[in-house]
Amino acid sequence: MMKIDTPEFRALFTPELNELSRLFLENGYEIRLAGGPVRDLLLGIEPKDLDFATNATPDQMKEIFEKNQVRMINNRGEQHGTVTPRIFDKENFEVTTLRIDVSTDGRHAEVQFTDDWKLDASRRDLTINSMFLGLDGILYDFFGGSSDLKERRVRFVGEADKRIKEDYLRILRYFRFYGRIATTPNSHDESTLQAIRDNASGLDIISGERIWSELKKILTGRYAADLIMCLLDTGCGPHVGLPKEVGGSSLSIVYSRLQGLEYEAMTLLSSILQDDSDVMHFHQRMKLSNFDRDLGFFIAENRGIKDNELLSLKTYQLLLADAKPERFKECRKWILELMKYQGANASLREEFEAWQMPRFPVNxxxxxxxxxxxxxxxxxxxxxxxxxxxxxxxxxxxxxxxxxxxxxxxxxxxxxxxxxxxxxxxxxxxxx
Structure with missing residues (x-):
């Protein structure tokens, strides 16, 4: 039995968390950290968000909190088994009852509550996300997630094909977590890639908003260029609004220019969108924000400076001078993203950021x-x-x-x- 006692783990124990633990234990129920925070702690990272699981039902949790005069918020989560107590009127904790899937349609699952920790773990996507950690530090790992994490291996719980069919968005979650966990860009298990190929068309039924939420994290994470090419090679591109075939050279070149920089996901993605029609097709599938959509159009229309031409401050000043007054602030941001896309150096970007355009004196x-x-x-x-x-x-x-x-x-x-x-x-x- 593995037990955790690290500085990151001990730092979680605020008076509020200690009180939450006491309320469950004194009423005969278990509460454990679940999924992401467990993974982070095993990696030596202090979690930003804490998710908890319990063998108490929502009604049992509500009874505990009402009896102890603990306010509960966000009652909309109750139908999914989540209750959110606000301890000492200071800190919120999301606590979810253990669940099993009764039926799935590739997008959503109909669930019922259980008190079996392993059954709940078996319905999760990846082994590294299926672990629980007791507040006493004991790790509950039913599917080898800690070993996979140690080996930097991303693996579905059980059969990849079955897990993917339960929710096709798990294809993109696989690539996202690969970028976070793996140590090399292309050490995928072939059987996992085959399961993704076989189920790529299932992404058609996933909303653009959910897909874009995952794609953005892939595009701004590690190995982004390799993972996007793998996504395309497994046939997922047309099902997420991307061209069926793209040249990988522009993607790799732009990705290399973006290393070490903070950048918008659309900046990198624009390297495989050839023109305005590609941008519009992707927007229609994803329901992009106005900023992301227009950034894609802006880069497609203005990236034509050849690699061997000198990038000058004047080039970008002229773009800003032509901006509509009501889009001026946005245009300045688009230009900075274009500069990153084109490989403008740090001093040139800083010079542009500092430049205040004089007012055109004629009206x-x-x-x-x-x-x-x-x-x-x-x-x-x-x-x-x-x-x-x-x-x-x-x-x-x-x-x-x-x-x-x-x-x-x-x-x-x-x-x-x-x-x-x-x-x-x-x-x-x-x-x-």
């Missing part, structure tokens, strides 16, 4: 004062003035720009007829 009122007709001609004049301002490193003054208005108007006057024709065509198209 519509200025042009009206100079008798510029409203409409398309005004847009042409404004655009040419802004180009002059950008060409002069954003330093051209209002007076300098105002002096250019007559010349621009004379130049544009020869095109007045074309402008009017274009405007008329546009109006007819809108009416039709």
């Amino acid at each position: 519509g009122h200025t042009l009206v004062q100079h008798k510029v007709p409203r409409g398309k001609l005004m847009s042409v004049v404004l655009s040419k003035l802004k180009n002059h301002w950008k060409d002069n490193d954003f330093n051209a003054t209002l007076e300098e720009l105002e002096k250019k208005i007559p010349d621009i108007l004379r130049e544009a006057s020869g095109n007045d007829l074309n402008i009017e024709k274009d405007s008329a065509v546009s109006k007819r198209q809108r009416r039709s």
Whole structure:
């Protein structure tokens, strides 16, 4: 029997946790840490979140807490067996009754409560997530999770095919935990990969939101490029909104540039989305946030700087200068992600972050004062003035720009007829 007594484990025992333990023990029930925190403790990591399992039913837990005047919150979890007491009105603990699956449909499971710890462990996805740890430090490991963790091996509980069919999202959870646990990028068990190939189409019934939640963690974790290629090689790509076939070179190049940096998941993923239509297809499958969707579009449209061209501050300043005022803050973030994507060095990124773009001094009122007709001609004049301002490193003054208005108007006057024709065509198209 293995027992844990580490600094990370001892650090968990706040007065609140000690009180929680007392309430269960004095009423004849067991409570143990479950899943993720057990895995973290075995790796020498102090868990950020604590999940508990118990052989007490939700009704029995509620009786304990009500009797001891402990407030409970988030009652929506009760149908799944989870009760959340707030101990000393200070710390919340999620405690879930042991469960077994009665039926599954590849997305959700119908469960019933049990008091058998091994049966509960048998319904979990991976051996490294199926362990329990008593608050006395005793480890309960029914499926060799501690050994797999020691060997940095990611393995399904029991038969991989059966576990995956219970919830197809477990395919992505496998890859996510592989990135966290394994010590080499491609030491997968072939039978596990075959089970993933056989069940890849099951991802069709999983919501985009759940898939994207897992994909983001894969994309920003270790071995991301290798794991995404493995995901594609096992046939999962089309079922999660990705192209069926992609070249791995761009993915590997961008991933190497991102090493040591914090980056958005969409930044790396954009390397295998070839154009706007790929980005839109992925968005429609995933239901991306506006920020992620538009970051994908932004990178697809602006990554065209060749590797052998000099990346300059001016390149990125011009992109920001063209941003719509209402998207200015977002655009600055997109540009920083683009810089990481393109391999801009740290000093260049810092220089861009520190740069405050001067205000373009010309507006519509200025042009009206100079008798510029409203409409398309005004847009042409404004655009040419802004180009002059950008060409002069954003330093051209209002007076300098105002002096250019007559010349621009004379130049544009020869095109007045074309402008009017274009405007008329546009109006007819809108009416039709």
